[in-house]
Structures are given as structure tokens and as C-alpha cells.
Amino acid sequence: EVQLVESGGGWVQPGRSLRLSCVASGFTFDDYAMHWVRQAPGKGLEWVSSINWNSGSIGYADSVEGRFTISRDNAKNSLYLQMNSLRAEDTAMYYCVKVHWGSTSRPNGLHMWGQGTMVTVSS
Amino acid sequence: QSALTQPASVSGSPGQSITISCTGTYSDVGAHNYVSWYQQHPGKAPKLMICDVSYRPSGVSSRFSGSKAGNTASLTISGLQAEDEADYYCSSYTSTNSYVFGSGTKVTVL
Numbered sequence: 001e002v003q004l005v006e007s008g009g010g011w012v013q014p015g016r017s018l019r020l021s022c023v024a025s026g027f028t029f030d031d032y033a034m035h036w037v038r039q040a041p042g043k044g045l046e047w048v049s050s051i052n053w054n055s056g057s058i059g060y061a062d063s064v065e066g067r068f069t070i071s072r073d074n075a076k077n078s079l080y081l082q083m084n085s086l087r088a089e090d091t092a093m094y095y096c097v098k099v100h101w102g103s104t105s106r107p108n109g110l111h112m113w114g115q116g117t118m119v120t121v122s123s
Numbered sequence: 124q125s126a127l128t129q130p131a132s133v134s135g136s137p138g139q140s141i142t143i144s145c146t147g148t149y150s151d152v153g154a155h156n157y158v159s160w161y162q163q164h165p166g167k168a169p170k171l172m173i174c175d176v177s178y179r180p181s182g183v184s185s186r187f188s189g190s191k192a193g194n195t196a197s198l199t200i201s202g203l204q205a206e207d208e209a210d211y212y213c214s215s216y217t218s219t220n221s222y223v224f225g226s227g228t229k230v231t232v233l
Contacts, residue, residue, distance in 0.1 A: 035222075037169075037224075044227040045163075045214075045227070047214070047222040047223065047224060050222070061221060063124075095168060100171060100180060106157075108157075109178075110169075111174075111180060113170075115168055116168060
């Protein structure tokens, strides 16, 4: 069974940093690209970032470019999101997501989602 | 990266068919066949219903189908059931190596 367990969320003041982690199990982690997607309270989904299987291809939403860094450690079956210079508008549930098609770097459906970790940015 | 345009709400009676549209531009929906659809029930994580415009992942009901024409993608739910009541989001890969979601559609089963 595929499992994605996020951690690292919490309350943080504007301008500070936070690092999210996602531990994956139940599949061959280094076969799949991974994504972070967020959802502000009562709002829609917003794509944040993606990383391919070997970290050779990385993408960011304009809203987080230059502030957030995605990374992965295939030896630890883990995905990370380093979030710096946090703003109130970054307040959201952050989901770790596994793509549908493995063994490819092509664009992909976001297949398996974790339960999310909540990030609240407020003074 | 402007959000794709979806109707705010769509409703139908049990057994009916409904269609949700998702309108983008030549640089996202119109540029690729990488459109996906997600279902989200309140308080739950989203679920992938359709990817690659019309591919249905294992375990997804055949009542769900996807299509695309130009810059507009569509999700059709046939034989509407009470359990289909949820929020639905489309998503597309874009020409700038990013993804964009739609604004979301609330489906109500009357």
C-alpha cells in the first residue's frame, strides 16, 4: 500500500523558515517524480513544486520561486520542501504527491496524495 | 500562471449526466495532452480521476470520462450518484515546465 506521510508543518512568523518532509513507502520511490501541492483554508488547489526521479528536473510556481527549494533523498525514500521568507499567503495545507506514471520524466497525473501538513504563517 | 477557468458549480439529479468544463490557453490546456481531473470530498485529500485528458486510473469508475477540444477540457460524470457530490479540479501541464489548477467546481447531486 502506498503511503505518504508529511511532517514539519506548524505555526511560524512571517519572514521565517520551515522545512517540510514526506516519507514514502509501498512503492519504488526513485522510479517516480514527486510534487508538493498546497491548499489555503477554504480555497482551491495550488501547485507548488515538482522534482523528477533523479533531481535533474525541478519546477516551481511563480509564487514560491526563489523562496522555496524542493529536494529528495532516494536512499531515505524522502521528499523535502525548504520554505524560506514565509508570507501570510503561504498559509495552507501542504500535500506530498506521487505521480501516476513511473520510470518517466514526462508530465504526469498527481496520483497518490498524503494527508497533508498544515503551515500557518502569522505574527 | 493564471488558474484555469471552471464553473463554480454544477448540479444534476441522480442518474443524469453532467459535464464540467475547464478552459485554459494555448500555453497550457491547448498545448499538451496532459490534463488531469481531481475529486475532493470535504476534509479529504484530492483523488486523481482522469489523467492524460482521458485516461482513467485503476479503480476509478467508468462513469467518469474526459475529453479536450482546443483550449477547453471537459469531465463528464454519467449516471450521477450521491457519492459524486464533491469539489472537482482540473489541472494542466504548461509550456513553462509547471502545472496549473482550475478554480474548482462544486458538484451537487439534487
